[in-house]
Amino acid sequence: MSTIREIKVALAGNPNAGKSSLFNALTGAHQRVGNFPGVTIEKHEGYLDYRDCRITVVDLPGTYSLTPYSPEEIVTRRYIIDERPDVVVNVVEGTNLERNLLLTVQLMEMEVDLLVALNMMDEVEEKGISIDIDQLEKLFGSHIVPISARNRKGLDDLLDHIIRVSDGRIEIRKNKMTFSSELEKAIEKIAGLLGHERELDGSNHRWLAIKLLENDREIYSQIQKFPVWVKVELVLQEALSECGILHSTDPEALITEDRFAFVRGAMQECVRLPKAQRAALSDYIDMIVLNRVLGLPVFFLVVWAIFQLTFTLGSPIMDALDYAFGLLSDTVAPHLPEGLVRSIFVDGVISGVGSVVVFLPNIVLLFMGLSFLEASGYMARAAFVIDKAMHRFGLHGKSFIPMITGFGCSIPAIMATRTLKSRSDRLATIMTIPFMSCGAKLPVYVLLAGAFFPPAMAANVMFGIYLLGIAVGLWTAWMLKSTVLKSDSEPFVMELPPYRWPTFTSVIFQARMKAVMYLKKAGTLILGAVILIWVSSNFPRSSALEAELARETSRIEASTIAPELKAEQLQQLEARTEAGQLEYSLAGRSGKLLEPLIRPLGFDWRIGIALVTGLAAKEVVVSTLGTIFSIGQIADETSLSEILRHDPAFNQATALSLMVFVLLYIPCVAAVGVMKKEVGAWKPVLLYSGYVLLVAWVASFITYRIALLFG
Amino acid sequence: MKLSELKAGDRAEVTSVAAEPSIRRRLMDLGLVRGTELEVLRFAPLGDPIEISCKGLLLTMRLNEAEGVSVNKLAPAEGCQNGGQGLRKRHRLGRRA
Numbered sequence A: 001m002s003t004i005r006e007i008k009v010a011l012a013g014n015p016n017a018g019k020s021s022l023f024n025a026l027t028g029a030h031q032r033v034g035n036f037p038g039v040t041i042e043k044h045e046g047y048l049d050y051r052d053c054r055i056t057v058v059d060l061p062g063t064y065s066l067t068p069y070s071p072e073e074i075v076t077r078r079y080i081i082d083e084r085p086d087v088v089v090n091v092v093e094g095t096n097l098e099r100n101l102l103l104t105v106q107l108m109e110m111e112v113d114l115l116v117a118l119n120m121m122d123e124v125e126e127k128g129i130s131i132d133i134d135q136l137e138k139l140f141g142s143h144i145v146p147i148s149a150r151n152r153k154g155l156d157d158l159l160d161h162i163i164r165v166s167d168g169r170i171e172i173r174k175n176k177m178t179f180s181s182e183l184e185k186a187i188e189k190i191a192g193l194l195g196h197e198r199e200l201d202g203s204n205h206r207w208l209a210i211k212l213l214e215n216d217r218e219i220y221s222q223i224q225k226f227p228v229w230v231k232v233e234l235v236l237q238e239a240l241s242e243c244g245i246l247h248s249t250d251p252e253a254l255i256t257e258d259r260f261a262f263v264r265g266a267m268q269e270c271v272r273l274p275k276a277q278r279a280a281l282s283d284y285i286d287m288i289v290l291n292r293v294l295g296l297p298v299f300f301l302v303v304w305a306i307f308q309l310t311f312t313l314g315s316p317i318m319d320a321l322d323y324a325f326g327l328l329s330d331t332v333a334p335h336l337p338e339g340l341v342r343s344i345f346v347d348g349v350i351s352g353v354g355s356v357v358v359f360l361p362n363i364v365l366l367f368m369g370l371s372f373l374e375a376s377g378y379m380a381r382a383a384f385v386i387d388k389a390m391h392r393f394g395l396h397g398k399s400f401i402p403m404i405t406g407f408g409c410s411i412p413a414i415m416a417t418r419t420l421k422s423r424s425d426r427l428a429t430i431m432t433i434p435f436m437s438c439g440a441k442l443p444v445y446v447l448l449a450g451a452f453f454p455p456a457m458a459a460n461v462m463f464g465i466y467l468l469g470i471a472v473g474l475w476t477a478w479m480l481k482s483t484v485l486k487s488d489s490e491p492f493v494m495e496l497p498p499y500r501w502p503t504f505t506s507v508i509f510q511a512r513m514k515a516v517m518y519l520k521k522a523g524t525l526i527l528g529a530v531i532l533i534w535v536s537s538n539f540p541r542s543s544a545l546e547a548e549l550a551r552e553t554s555r556i557e558a559s560t561i562a563p564e565l566k567a568e569q570l571q572q573l574e575a576r577t578e579a580g581q582l583e584y585s586l587a588g589r590s591g592k593l594l595e596p597l598i599r600p601l602g603f604d605w606r607i608g609i610a611l612v613t614g615l616a617a618k619e620v621v622v623s624t625l626g627t628i629f630s631i632g633q634i635a636d637e638t639s640l641s642e643i644l645r646h647d648p649a650f651n652q653a654t655a656l657s658l659m660v661f662v663l664l665y666i667p668c669v670a671a672v673g674v675m676k677k678e679v680g681a682w683k684p685v686l687l688y689s690g691y692v693l694l695v696a697w698v699a700s701f702i703t704y705r706i707a708l709l710f711g
Numbered sequence B: 001m002k003l004s005e006l007k008a009g010d011r012a013e014v015t016s017v018a019a020e021p022s023i024r025r026r027l028m029d030l031g032l033v034r035g036t037e038l039e040v041l042r043f044a045p046l047g048d049p050i051e052i053s054c055k056g057l058l059l060t061m062r063l064n065e066a067e068g069v070s071v072n073k074l075a076p077a078e079g080c081q082n083g084g085q086g087l088r089k090r091h092r093l094g095r096r097a
Helices: A019-027 A071-083 A094-109 A121-126 A133-140 A155-166 A181-195 A205-213 A217-223 A229-247 A251-270 A281-289 A295-312 A314-335 A340-357 A360-376 A378-391 A397-405 A410-419 A423-435 A439-452 A455-482 A504-538 A543-558 A563-584 A586-601 A605-613 A620-629 A640-646 A652-664 A669-679 A682-710 B021-029 B084-096
Strands: A005-013 A031-035 A042-050 A053-059 A087-093 A114-119 A143-146 B011-017 B037-043 B050-054 B057-061 B069-074
Touching: A005 A019, A005 A071, A005 A094, A005 A155, A019 A031, A019 A042, A019 A053, A019 A087, A019 A114, A019 A155, A019 A504, A053 A155, A087 A094, A087 A155, A094 A114, A094 A121, A094 A133, A094 A205, A094 A251, A114 A121, A114 A155, A133 A143, A133 A251, A143 A155, A181 A205, A181 A229, A181 A251, A205 A217, A205 A229, A205 A251, A229 A251, A251 B021, A281 A295, A281 A378, A295 A314, A295 A360, A295 A378, A295 A397, A314 A340, A314 A360, A340 A504, A360 A378, A360 A397, A360 A410, A360 A504, A378 A397, A397 A410, A397 A423, A410 A423, A410 A504, A410 A669, A423 A455, A423 A669, A423 A682, A439 A455, A439 A620, A439 A640, A439 A652, A455 A652, A455 A682, A504 A586, A504 A605, A504 A669, A543 A563, A563 A586, A563 A620, A586 A605, A586 A652, A586 A682, A605 A620, A605 A652, A620 A640, A652 A682, A669 A682, B011 B021
Parallel strands: A005 A053, A005 A087, A087 A114, A114 A143
Antiparallel strands: A031 A042, A042 A053, B011 B037, B011 B069, B037 B050, B050 B057
16 A cells, blocks of 8 residues: 555534534544643544545634634634644535635635635525635635535545645635725734744734734734834734724724625625525524523423433433443352452442443433534524523523533533533533532432421422522522632623534434543543542451451351341341441541531431442432441331431431531532543632532531421 | 614614623624624513524624624615515514414
8 A cells, every 4th residue: 555644634614514514424433532732622533544645634613713712712723823734624604604704714814725615515505595616716715615514425525625735736825815905004014023023934924913903812912022012012003093093993893894895795706695585494493492482481391301311211221220230240249259359349340330330321311412402503592592590690591401400410411511612601500510409319308308207398398408409509600600700701692503403423423422531531530439439438347346247147047046036137237247347447437537527417427427428429328327327226127217217316407407418518429520520620629529518517507406496 | 872772673784893802702703793784583581682683694692792782773674685574574473472
């Protein structure tokens, strides 16, 4: 085979222009997801072999422009400047050329090797739009390749073009768009001044000049270092006053106006829209979906459907996985030597891996649902419908769906905040989610409310707990957004894309990506933490207890009582030893250590142990309480709720206080792991953990004291 | 007058955009520059974000963002250019519902 040539291609374009479809169609199976350096924006990279070339494709985030205001735009710009891809493919939506070409003009200004992929040609033809591609090519100076990424049409043609651009067989005539004469004068002057600066040799002076006139912060700070800045600043001020006098506006607006004017001119020359435009199906759907009366019910119906899809459909699969891991433990156990080794493998490793994998069905199903909503165009509308309510707490309309998902499980919910573009909105939403009481906390409420309240009251108590969670969550969001996260807020201004039927492959692709990312990035962290908690609740082991167990066992075995009685005594003995070992372990000791801290909440050290082991997963609180409170009880006669009711350490006030604490305190390690992954740093996560502990303590304290007064 | 003061069904032309830099930029990038014609389609069920159509696109923004867009109200669409027919029809239906 001939030598393989490497070509680096970057895909740039507006959101919804079909970049991702093109990326999927081109790279197929060879993809990986990473992050752009320094930001939590996903970077999709993939490659394909075509003819004798290996073409690496990077899918840049969707942007409308190349200003330094949003992280997507900064990332796109930096990538093009710093990484110097061999070819930049600008994906353009054929049905919405005017707005899309604005970005094309800006890419043109950067003088990169630009190729325009005119996407959605199938829709263009369907709508009867005619585009004079040859004339457009002349105006923009770049080759334009009509494609339809969804139907995989025109891809080979595009690839051939990419190869020919990269080896110079197609020359890109780097056309220059001409701005208004005052601007051109200023651009020329500034570019000339920058040309004298040695260190700026090789950079694009004209582009820098345009950016300076656009008030571009990044470029400002880049140029301000040079002595030439003094002169440049004078020209900028001159341009500002001239634009004010002649055009009654500023250079930034005038530049955008000029770009639009250029695009409009090109449109008039090259594009013929059909005469009679009927109201499209999209408009009729919007009449219902965004209707003043029906809008909210439709929205809640959709949210309900997503929730059901994720959790009702997901739970049997989850149970099946749970069962499968149980089965695996049972099969493996007999082959391992009894004692520690078996315990490490069965209770530590297998159940640790199990506790990571068990969330996969929810994650996959939720992301199938969410990417369906996103690709169909409803997500933006959902944000439109609910934004006012969310905005009151400083959140974004798009925060709603992740928050609701939190009632099922925080893990997919935290991952779902990726739909939010602004980091501050995303952080605020992430920190709200753990307060949305998740499914694993429910068994705790059922146990406690069931044990200490009459059935009619129990439901009210649980409802109250849920409401408290929502209230604290929204309060947290509001507080964060009005203090630490105040500074950068994403403008809500956005496009409502036309409805489209999402392709099956793109929905599956998104879900697969999320699953892989969860397993790779969060999975290892979660596994480690689960094993750590397992170790701390099993070690150190008391040899005295073990010796006693052996002694007692042989005593009972040797005694001459009835076999049923013997079995019962053995069972009791085992339960007693287990509880003793838990008490002796690290978790047990920390429970005791915590006692002075949690005494004011009505908790003794045994509840402290349950709270520590509950960090592995909230439902573990119930099983730990079961182990530790059953000491000295006739095991099979009484239920756990019966035992708790008769235990002097427990009363109604303690139960309420414990429910509140479980609702509010640190989420399970899996959620913390995913949170760390999404936030990108430990510091905010640790601060947040401190905050939730404080909130949980205060809320439980108040609950306990009030309940004591009324109890 | 301001874009936020228009009512559903009103048509207007943008005269200037003045807002906080990032919002202003986004508004302009989405096509709201001097001379752009737009039509107010509706307000969200809770009354806040506003939806407009301009250059064949549907845009939405919060009212406090729309405040930054100064407009000249245009006469109700009678034989206006492309898309007018469909949009007006959509309005009447929307209001009836």
